[in-house]
Amino acid sequence: MTAQPAAIQASFEKQIDQAIIAVVGYFVLAATTIHLTTDGRNMATMWPADALILALLLRNPRNHWGAILAAGWMGNFLANALTRDWAPGLIFYGAINMTQTCLAAWLITRKRPADDLLADVPTVLRFVLYAGIVTPAAAAAIGAGLSAWNYAQPLVPSFVRWYLSVALGLLIVTPFAMAVLNSSYLKLFRSRSRVENIQAVALQVVNLVVTVAVFGQHSLPLLFLPMTSVVLIAFRIGRLGTILAVMVVGVAGSAAMFLYHPIWVIGGDAAVQQYFFQFYLVIMLVTTLPVATAVSSRSEVLVRLAECEEALGLITAHSPQGLLGYNSVGICQWAQGPLKSYLGVEPEAMIGRSLDALALRAGDVASELLAQGGLAGRRAVFEFSPVLRPALTLEASVGLVRRNGISCGTVVALRDLTRRKVQEVVLLSHLQRDGLTGLVDSPGFRKHLHASFGDGGRQATLALIDIDRFKSINDAHGHAIGDAVLIEICKRLKAVTRDEDVLARVGGDEFAVLLRCDLETARAVCERMVDEVRSAPVFTDGSVSVLASISCGLAEYRPGISPDAVLQLAYSALHALKRSGRNGVRAVA
Structure with a gap:
């Protein structure tokens, strides 16, 4: 109350x-x-x-x-x-x-x-x-x-x-x-150095003196001088200084003209003099204010850029990531972070050097940089071991920097995955295995899925794979041939996946793959899986030859989505594909 x-x-x-x-x-x-x-x-x-x-x-x-x-x-x-x-x-x-x-x-x-x-x-x-x-x-x-x-x-x-x-x-x-x-003038005064403030005051005083001198006499054609001083103020002080300068010209010029002399070469009575001076002020305002606005906007942008650069420097200085920036011709422009620990070289030593210096320490990254023109703007993420630090496993994120749609450079971010890779190996070694294929089984895969999605810093895509009409193969040829088909399809899937991907058998004729990549890369991997399975019979024995195909449903992991939600999305994509024709790849919309 x-x-x-x-x-x-x-x-x-x-x-x-x-x-x-x-x-x-x-x-x-x-x-x-x-x-x-x-x-x-x-x-x-x-x-x-x-x-x-x-x-x-x-x-x-x-x-x-x-x-x-x-x-x-x-x-x-x-x-x-x-x-x-x-x-x-x-x-x-x-x-x-x-x-x-x-x-x-x-x-x-x-x-x-x-x-x-x-x-x-x-x-x-x-x-x-x-x-x-x-x-x-x-x-x-x-x-x-x-x-x-x-x-x-x-x-x-x-x-x-x-x-x-x-x-x-x-x-x-x-x-x-x-x-x-x-208080904009007070803020401007406090944001500038003492020398800059003295210069600003001096310019305004000069503008006042010039205005009084020009409009206080009628023997010399000096009307250009106040315009010159205001333009100078526009460039040196910006918008606020220009507003003050034009106002000074308006007040001081009116007073000097009224108290002393009419404007030089302008005939007529006082009304004509006044009309001319008003027109003069309009021209001055229209001429100088756009210049001052542009200068002020540019200054504000430069200040914000400096603040962002300082903040970025503080962040990267304390970041566990190593960062490298290359221009369009492959010369390193800046380098920060623990590059000494990752690549065996100080960040300062990389600046100004070409991709050859990076290739000596991280050949995979250098190759990716050379291939950036074909990425169409997508970010490439991959793992590698540095030449001078073979015991480490690093993740490299390579992305293009574009200006007006044109590539003007590349940024590389390096992250140490060594500890996590060791933990993954330990985790996989303790997971239960499927007796027929030797793959991780469904409970073990779910456990690994939850552990992997807890690391929100990496890209990951889940693929669920179903053998099309596998029951018909079992019914027609028996369970022994059906098991042989499962083993052969498992081998073909393994041939396409990488060591860092996790392949599991999660059902009788269902497989799951955790792919460490973005959705588009995962789609390409799964399309190769589909081609591998359908390209040749999966079982041949005398007169018996069995052909098979698979359907893949994809869902990309994003921060904030639970593992169960990603599974559900992948199942939805898989079921939609099977309803529309099977033998292909479908990603969740």
């Missing part, structure tokens, strides 16, 4: 804080802008005060908007009342500004939050559409009519000045205000 009042109080206090920021910030920005850049009657070149309110709305839940908008209206009224000639219409200026700002915030956030207005292209376009086109145009139409009524300003020029002033203020200052409110 006490949590709810506490939450309500915290929400109320936050609304009060945001309202204070809104009223004080709006008053200061509006009064300063009017005093420095207008004569008290016309619109400012850029109106930044609304941007503060928009930033506050975007950062707060909608149930806090009422307090922020009311405080913003109060700040607007106080600023206009103190800096302009009094007129009853001043009461409505704040209402127009707050309505347009609320509408812009609602349109921007109606589909998703806008924590970063310049995060990606769709967000930028949505921000420009609603804050730079739609709502300023609607507000300008009403505001121009009010200015014509209050100060007898011409309607069309007043509309253009209002629209450009508000649109520029929202587009330039809103991202800056949000960055200030969410």
Whole structure:
């Protein structure tokens, strides 16, 4: 019961804080802008005060908007009342500004939050559409009519000045205000070195001085200089620095132009000067912001890559796996892990060397790397014994690294299986055997299956094999020939499997094979088994010749699947095959 009042109080206090920021910030920005850049009657070149309110709305839940908008209206009224000639219409200026700002915030956030207005292209376009086109145009139409009524300003020029002033203020200052409110500038300052921060401050100071110098004189054509300084800031500091730099040009340029001199070579009255400067700011924003966004995105990617590289280095340094990375021409680019224990060579000694150096220590791995072009992107996993460490049994996982669909390198991961291989031999030696074929029997195979699937780090596929219509062979030729058929089929299955695979007889005419490979490799192995059995008679004695075929059902083991579930999947594949025609291989979908 006490949590709810506490939450309500915290929400109320936050609304009060945001309202204070809104009223004080709006008053200061509006009064300063009017005093420095207008004569008290016309619109400012850029109106930044609304941007503060928009930033506050975007950062707060909608149930806090009422307090922020009311405080913003109060700040607007106080600023206009103190800096302009009094007129009853001043009461409505704040209402127009707050309505347009609320509408812009609602349109921007109606589909998703806008924590970063310049995060990606769709967000930028949505921000420009609603804050730079739609709502300023609607507000300008009403505001121009009010200015014509209050100060007898011409309607069309007043509309253009209002629209450009508000649109520029929202587009330039809103991202800056949000960055200030969410401490992005503080985070940027803390993330950079002292020298980088000094350089950033110096660049902003230079930009300010250049802007004042250019727009404070009218004898030299130097309008390119502020653009140059902002572009430099875009490359050196990125998005946040560019937003600040453009805002500095807008405010300082307006003030210098209003207080000192008109823009060089631009004729006409103050309105024409203002139009030109607004257009100048638009060009600057459109030119520099994409550059700054690209630079910032690239910097963020580089930071994330550095973090990932450091994390990967820590992981591999303490990993029991040995890792080797080769480029597309077979030169080792990096090597980590216990390669000294595995291959008899330090990781640093492998870097920069070709596959020949690997072939001297692990010929099977080098051969696999040379054959990688035919893998079609599949990961190859196999076991081998190193040349300099013949007592070890290592598992090598070899996979392609692709960029834009093109192979650009290969990664080799080595794992020591020696202890487990010894345990497997011991386990197999204690398993019960089938009296006829000498294979592991059904209980022993299930025991081995559970033990093997407990090692989740290896690929494994279960194959269940059934002799097609074996009962007919027994009925036609007798059990003695039937037993001879079983023994012959067992020999042919053994000829296809590898030493690391486990072959078992799990029923009268059923076999099971635990294959240490992925599903596609297991499918190829089983297809060879099917061909071996049906290629020649499985029993021949005088006039008696017996042909046979087998059906194979496959299921791949994946982490999280129990051994019994894998068995059931393999049985389902086998039964589906037998219903559709037998004499083949079927993998579970």
